[in-house]
Amino acid sequence: xxxxxxxxxxxxxxxxxxxxxxxxxxxxxxxxxxxxxxxxxxxxxxxxxxxxxxxxxxxxxxxxxxxxxxxxxxxxxxxxxxxxxxxxxxxxxxxxxxxxxxxxxxxxxxxxxxxxxxxxxxxxxxxxxxxxxxxxxxxxxxxxxxxxxxxxxxxxxxxxxxxxxxxxxxxxxxxxxxxxxxxxxxxxxxxxxxxxxxxxxxxxxxxxxxxxxxxxxxxxxxxxxxxxxxxxxxxxxxxxxxxxxxxxxxxxxxxxxxxxxxxxxxxxxxxxxxxxxxxxxxxxxxxxxxxxxxxxxxxxxxxxxxxxxxxxxxxxxxxxxxxxxxxxxxxxxxxxxxxxxxxxxxxxxxxxxxxxxxxxxxxxxxxxxxxxxxxxxxxxxxxxx
Amino acid sequence: xxxxxxxxxxxxxxxxxxxxxxxxxxxxxxxxxxxxxxxxxxxxxxxxxxxxxxxxxxxxxxxxxxxxxxxxxxxxxxxxxxxxxxxxxxxxxxxxxxxxxxxxxxxxxxxxxxxxxxxxxxxxxxxxxxxxxxxxxxx
Numbered sequence: 001x002x003x004x005x006x007x008x009x010x011x012x013x014x015x016x017x018x019x020x021x022x023x024x025x026x027x028x029x030x031x032x033x034x035x036x037x038x039x040x041x042x043x044x045x046x047x048x049x050x051x052x053x054x055x056x057x058x059x060x061x062x063x064x065x066x067x068x069x070x071x072x073x074x075x076x077x078x079x080x081x082x083x084x085x086x087x088x089x090x091x092x093x094x095x096x097x098x099x100x101x102x103x104x105x106x107x108x109x110x111x112x113x114x115x116x117x118x119x120x121x122x123x124x125x126x127x128x129x130x131x132x133x134x135x136x137x138x139x140x141x142x143x144x145x146x147x148x149x150x151x152x153x154x155x156x157x158x159x160x161x162x163x164x165x166x167x168x169x170x171x172x173x174x175x176x177x178x179x180x181x182x183x184x185x186x187x188x189x190x191x192x193x194x195x196x197x198x199x200x201x202x203x204x205x206x207x208x209x210x211x212x213x214x215x216x217x218x219x220x221x222x223x224x225x226x227x228x229x230x231x232x233x234x235x236x237x238x239x240x241x242x243x244x245x246x247x248x249x250x251x252x253x254x255x256x257x258x259x260x261x262x263x264x265x266x267x268x269x270x271x272x273x274x275x276x277x278x279x280x281x282x283x284x285x286x287x288x289x290x291x292x293x294x295x296x297x298x299x300x301x302x303x304x305x306x307x308x309x310x311x312x313x314x315x316x317x318x319x320x321x322x323x324x325x326x327x328x329x330x331x332x333x334x335x336x337x338x339x340x341x342x343x344x345x346x347x348x349x350x351x352x353x354x355x356x357x358x359x360x361x362x363x364x365x366x367x368x369x370x371x372x373x374x375x376x377x378x379x380x381x382x383x384x385x
Numbered sequence: 386x387x388x389x390x391x392x393x394x395x396x397x398x399x400x401x402x403x404x405x406x407x408x409x410x411x412x413x414x415x416x417x418x419x420x421x422x423x424x425x426x427x428x429x430x431x432x433x434x435x436x437x438x439x440x441x442x443x444x445x446x447x448x449x450x451x452x453x454x455x456x457x458x459x460x461x462x463x464x465x466x467x468x469x470x471x472x473x474x475x476x477x478x479x480x481x482x483x484x485x486x487x488x489x490x491x492x493x494x495x496x497x498x499x500x501x502x503x504x505x506x507x508x509x510x511x512x513x514x515x516x517x518x519x520x521x522x523x524x
Contacts, residue, residue, distance in 0.1 A: 049430055057434040066504050121448040126392045132395035134426045135485050141392070147473060156498030201455035201470075201493070246432070255426060255483060260452060260475075 004240040004282045007234035009385070012219035013347045015329050018183050018338035021116040022213035027060045030111035031068040033215035036382040041219040042230035043105050045069055047115045047183045048219075050076035050089045050103030051205030053342075056251065058118035059111060076103040084291055085241075085264070086110075086170035087342035087372035088379035092239040094220040104221065110343035111215035118200040119211055131249035143291065147374060148200045151294040153260040155202065157309065160297065160334045162202055164312035168195040168293035168320070169335060175322055176332025180353025183210055184336045205323040207293040209334035218350065223263075235352045237367075237384045238276025242269040243377030255363040257376050261309070263295070264378035265302025265371065269284035272303070276382040283382075284365040285352045286326055287345035295374035296320070301367050303369070303380070327362045342372040389510045390464055395460040399427040402441050409512040410506045413441040414480045425482035442481050447521065448503035451475040451483060455493045476502060476518055 005147035009323035014036025016022070016029050021184060029261060030053070038045055048071050051062040059079070066074035076097050080090055087110065094106040107292040120143060140146070154160045169188065176182035196205040244267040246256035254260065263273065273279055280303060288299050297311030305313040314320075331337040331348040338344055349368035351357045371380040396404050406413035417431035418421050418438040434449035458524055459465030460467035460477045467496075472488040474496070488496060489505065 033475070033510040036466065048484055055487075126390065126393045129397070130396045131393075131426060133396075133400060136392035137394050137509075138473050138485055138487050138517075139391065139456060139465055139471055140454075145454055145456060145460075145473065148454040149452050149473070152454060153475075156452065197458070199458040201457060255475075255485060256432075330428075 002092055002275050004095050004099055004236070006235045006237050007223055008098060008220055009235045010091070010218045010233060010350050011221050011226040011229045011233055012037040012043065013217070013350050014040055014216045015181070015216045015344070015347055018181060018340070020183070020213065021302055023156045026036070026058060026113050026117065027068055029113070029213070029215035030065050030109055033111060033217035034065055034070055034109050035259070037107060037219045038210060041221070041229060042173045043221070045071050046073070046106050048107055049073045050094060050097050050106030051079070051266050052078050052094055052097070052106060052108045052275060054080040054082035054086035054090050056081065056086070057120050058113055060233070065109070065353065067109070068211050069125045076106070078292050080155055084289060084342060085251070085373040085378045087240045087346055087373070087383045088239065088273050088370055091136050091218065091220060091236065091381060092379065094239060095236055095239070096214040098220065098222060106220045107217055108220055109215060109217035110341050111195060112341065113124060113213045114339055115187055115211040124193050130172070130366070131253045131255070134255060136223050139343055143252070144203050144217045145200045146254070147292045147294060148203045148252070150254070150260045150263070150298070150375065151202055154294070154297065157261050157290045158312065160312040164297070166190050166314045167315045168290070168296050169193055169194060171315070171321055172290065172333040173336045176336035176356070176359055179331050179337060182332040182337040183212060184332070187243040205293060206375065209291045210339045212338040214338055214341060216347050220338060232354055232385065234350045235384050236381060238272055238278060238382035239273035239380065240275060241379040243267050247376040251375065254376050255304040261298070262300055263298045263371045265299040268378065272380050272382065278367060278382055283326065283369045284367050285330060285349065285362045286328045286351045286369040287330070287371070288328055289342050289345065289371045289373055289378070290329055290335050291374050298330070298374070299371055303371070322360060322362065330357060330360045345370045349383050351368055353383055387396065387456050391509070393513050399429055403427050404513070405482050406441065407506060407516055410514070411502050412444040412446050412516050414444045414478065414482055415439050416442050423480050427486055431462065444478050448476040448478040448518070449500055450488070450496060450498055450500045450502060451477045452498070454487060461503050463479065472476065487517045
């Protein structure tokens, strides 16, 4: 179990514009976000000695960012082979690196031209190798198709409905309306949801996240040092990463996963809460990985905000609204702000805990949850101010 | 006849017997010789007891629908545009393993969780036969 409660903090954040066509290289985007995070913290580039990212799909290596910005002592420059599971994993990896003496000030980033460049699931090989030979020949290929299979199982077992999924999409779009950085801000109605195109039943267009160009970065350092820097520190108070038996051979594969109504959240929840000494009722604001509307429901159940099978009614009853008991994805999430592979959730949690989230600020927020992942493995953090 | 342009399985040392079985219209399931645990997809090690000794046994070909999706938006478009809507399902075989496949010969709206299905082999190229499933004809 991760056991560095409050020992390290996020001292700086930086992001680029989010768009469908950046017209810039991924290296340019990553460099901008990282430079801004260092400047936000007030840490000189000469003092940066670690850079960590994750690289599923489109990315640039950590050493490229170090070279781009002329960081002289990037001793711990590491790329994790991770995807939707990775956003919190790499922040926790930064705390582990500092604890081990590998670095003192670590930039952690995610950068991608996820729309104009390499679209997730693009560039497909018609030769289905490895575990893909058991899925792709049946026309089971894309991530929406993968997650829709999980969702249907929840519908079979618990009677979860598309009307409940609609509530997730509508709620996050409402939040995005208060976020100038969000890619989609116009409010949507239940009719808009049901009139949107069916992509893979049970998912419509509005169940599926955006594809985006952009980058996000944070600076992680020792908490004592963070207190001397420019911004009010946001402490990393809890963290967990992992999954259960049969996580599969890649991020798509869940053929041997025993129960498609429970994802990684149920596997790591105990470690997460214990690492922080907190419980679900302590969370003031939650930034939950929403590659699809449905992934919210499984995570609400898995992390213990409601009972198994109750995720649908929980969202339909309005509990995840910004003004309700569990304000969720206050920035609009991956569904409406941008898809920076979940790393934008970490930045929103920091803004909420700094109380700089403007019109969408959750009053007096003290504890935030951020999660990353939707299927068999994932990561989560509890942050506090 | 247009050439088959959909993804095809690339056999490897673990999977070759499974696909060879399909070509002979047999659905073979790998069983551990030590602890009898069945497994799918084909794997060198038993996940229960780590034994590498196994045998291939013919499945009854009968199972039930664990979950399913109906693909409406074709990806890649040029390859699946003529097939949508089509059904992909997870099938729990009687032998105790779960496999991904298609459900054919059935209105997608008529599918339900737990519905009994049975295998039907579809030869798509000279080298590849895919196991698909149709609603069970047994009473």
